[in-house]
Amino acid sequence: MYASAFGLQQAPFSIAPDPRYLFMSERHREALAHLLYGLGASGGFVLLTGEIGTGKTTVCRCFLEQMPEHCQVAYVYNPKQSAIELLRTINDEFGVPHAPAAPGSAETIKDCIDPLNAFLLASHAAGRNTVLVIDEAQNLSIDVLEQLRLLTNLETTERKLLQIVLIGQPELRELLARPELEQLAQRVVARFHLDALSLPEVEAYVSHRLAVAGWSGALPFDRRVLARIHQLTGGVPRRINLLCDRALLGAYSAGVRSVDRRMLGRAALEVFGAMPQRAARPAGQRMLRAGATVVAVAGLACAAAFAVWTNRPHAVAAASPAAAAAAPAIEAVPTSAAGVPEPAATAAAPDAATAPPASDFRLAAVLPGLAGSEDTALRELAGAWDAGLPPAAVNCNTLAARDLRCFRASRAGLDLLHQLDRPAVLTLHFSVGSSRRQAYVLLRGLDARGVILELDGQPRSVTAAELARWWRGELLTLWRASAKDSTTLDARLAQALPDLPAAMPRAERISRFQLAHGLPPDGMAGPLTAMRLNRASGVQEPRLQGN
CATH class of the missing domain: 1.10.8 (Helicase, Ruva Protein; domain 3)
Known part of the structure; x- marks a missing residue:
């Protein structure tokens, strides 16, 4: 009702799960990190709990979207069932046929577990991991939880065949703390409680x-x-x-x-219905954080993928043979003992840009040929700004003479790229044998899959999950400054926030602008604030395709 009156495209605070409004806090990213970390374990249970409305479903959908291609997943959203009913549901979600052993007789637990076990063994032989996600898991009964524990007994000599993710309200933690479920609790390989x-x-x-x-x-x-x-x-x-x-x-x-x-x-x-007096929980009451390595996984792993969440099929096909054959030649540089590359953060969903579709495209196939210097990539970036300098003279110092400034970030994410909305040089890390190398690629746009990179002179669409393997969040971009920036700042603020009184102190106006654009409201016009002001006040700068 009020949206059109305020010049809005739609109501901003709808509770519908619109991916464009994705907001992943640090704790959401940590929660996702635990789920992703659990995937690397050799089976067992992964536990995510949180109060009603804290964003468990948001994290769950992000997790589902980021499933590796060799994983197949079943999602159960209504677990208030008996043990036999839940087993039937699991088989149905995985597409496993099941029927009573004798025609006309009632279906038993064994009738469901036997074909499920055969399916899990066949999946393991084909190199696929199998994951079962159960939402609202606080509604599971004791006997159903015990049956789920028994499912994790399905294993080979190498690993368990089924990974189970339980997502629920805080009551789930209390439930698993009961003495009769001690064996299940001991099989929880990762757990996280999502705070407000x-x-x-x-x-x-x-x-x-x-x-x-x-x-x-x-x-x-x-x-x-x-x-x-x-x-x-x-x-x-x-x-x-x-x-x-x-x-x-x-x-x-x-x-x-x-x-x-x-x-x-x-x-x-x-x-x-009443005036609540709730206060956010102090940090001391939060669950202990995972190590920095685990937190780093959450960054780009959520990336733009949740922002473009769709109802993807539950079973995901294994990687193509061609991609599998190319993979051993090059590897992402591990940044921890776990060998997990350090990625970056989330993004709101931009419009699609024009680039060749690349559903099976793998950076590993081209990275060795892209190894070069950052100066070369900076010269390509400066070309988008028409800096008017000979290629040999392009560097951050010479660009400053053209009122262009370099901006670097070491822990950026797709959300920041979307916010900056300008071409940038991304640093990719990889190794060939024991040699660690870097490649500098030019970001041209954002699309529904992730990013558009210029590779060998051609735009290629690369998924967020694929980029996460190689990008740690290092970027270099440019922004246009003015020799009279100190005198034009007030004018740009007035243009961006015309409703603010002119007598308001500059720092307060900057803080208001920063709040309106999702920046830390420190009242200082740093590079990020200057770039956002340029965009809001119509300063001509290169933009990303599709943003």
Whole structure:
């Protein structure tokens, strides 16, 4: 109702799972890291718990989208079944035929387990891993959980044949702590409890959703109101959506573009039925973090893939023979004892760009031929900016004379690439034998699969999961500065936020702009803020395809 009145493309706080509004906090990334880490274990259980509305389903969908091609997965969303019913459901999800041993007789547990075991053995022989994901697992009964434990007894001499992921509310942890389930608890190879958002994350979450919906100008919530939103909702995303949606409706009814504390209080009474006094849990109550290696896995592994989540088939085909044959020649450089490359973070879904489809494209096939220097890649990048310098003279110092500045990041992600919206040089790490090498490739665009890279002079679409194997988050890009930047900053702020009073201190206006664009509100016009200001005020700079 209020969306069109505020110039929005749609309501920004709908509770529908629209992938364009993806917001992955640090804890969401850590949760995903644990799920991905569990895939590398030799079977057993992986456990993810969290309060209602904290984003467990978001993480689960991201996890499903990031399944390697050699994995096949069954997803059970309604586990309130008997043991035999759940076994039938599992077989049906994997496409395993099952029937009573004798015609006309009732189907038994053995009738379901025998064909499932044969299926798992055949999958293992074909080099495929099999994963069972059960959502709302707190609804599982004791006898069903025991039956699931017995399924993990299906194994070869090398490994267990079935990996089981349990996702549920905090009651699931209490359930697994019961003495009769001690054997199952001992088979949990990774576990994580998903906490609510912190106050800075609530601020970023709200500004992110408004920006995606098309909000322009100052945010409708000032810092005091955002702090109250955090207090009233406890940092739970679903509660934030409900409260902010009703508060904006109240602002629309009152004929204003901002929400004050009184208006927010009325919205809370309408949505929650009472004035909640919840506070976000202190950091000390959170589950212990995994090591830095595990956290790093979550970065790009979630990347743009969840942002383009679709209802993919449950069974994923194994990698093509051609790709498998090419893989041993080159390997990603491991960054930990686990040999896992260090990737980057998430992205909202951009529009598709024009590039040849490459569903089976593997960077391993071309990386050895791309090894070169960063200076060469920078010269290619500068070409997009028409810097007017001879190739031999292109470097960050000479570009500064053309009012161009270099910007580097060592832990970037696809979300930052989407936010910067400009070509960039990405550093890819790989090894050939015992030799570790680097390749510098030019990012040309973002598409529904991940990124568009310029490889051998041709644009190629590369999935986020494929890029994650080689990219640690290192990037180099350019932005246009002005010799009179100190005098034009106020003008650009006024253009980007026309509703703010001119008398407002510059630092406060910068903070408002940063909040509106999902940046840390430090009140300082650093490179990231300057780049976003350039984009918002119409400064001509190269843009990514499809963004």
